Amino acid sequence: MDLDQLSVSHLAHFVGVFSNQWVLGEMSRAGFGDLRESHGYLIQHLLREPHSVGELSKLLGVSQQAVSKTVAELTRSGYLERQPGGDARVRLVRLSERGHEAVVTARRVRDRLDRRLLRRLGERRASALGAGLRELLRELGGADAVKARRVPSGEAQS
Secondary structure, eight states: OOGGGSOHHHHHHHHHHHHHHHHHHHHHHTTOTTOOHHHHHHHGGGSSSOEEHHHHHHHHTSOHHHHHHHHHHHHHTTSEEEEEOSSTTOEEEEEOHHHHHHHHHHHHHHHHHHHHHHHHHOHHHHHHHHHHHHHHHHHTTOHHHHHTTOOOOSSOOO
16 A cells, blocks of 8 residues: 555545554553553543533433443542542542642643654654644544543544
């Protein structure tokens, strides 16, 4: 396959796929090898405040069963904790100390990747690339979803 013949949308997709693989590899080396890309879609909603499984289900656009399964997995791995909600019947999910450590580590890893790409492209090309990608994101109607942390996972919705 000739990379010069690929469309911009294909190139953007492939760069995203391989940058996420690189990040997950670095996260694994940092002691967070049990995290998957899909976990980030749930974790992002717990950065500011705890949520119930039902709230997370609505935010993610997936079934409560799917959220419960992921919450159980991340709780067993030590990334999440449960706490009582305002209603005795509702339990809230929040990031644990290990969960916060993973978020901080992921941010550092992504910063390192950005610095690597900046060195490769140079300031002018990297700035132009970022501007172009932001423009395309707005053109495709994704800017508001990114700002609201409501980016679909791209996986089949349950």
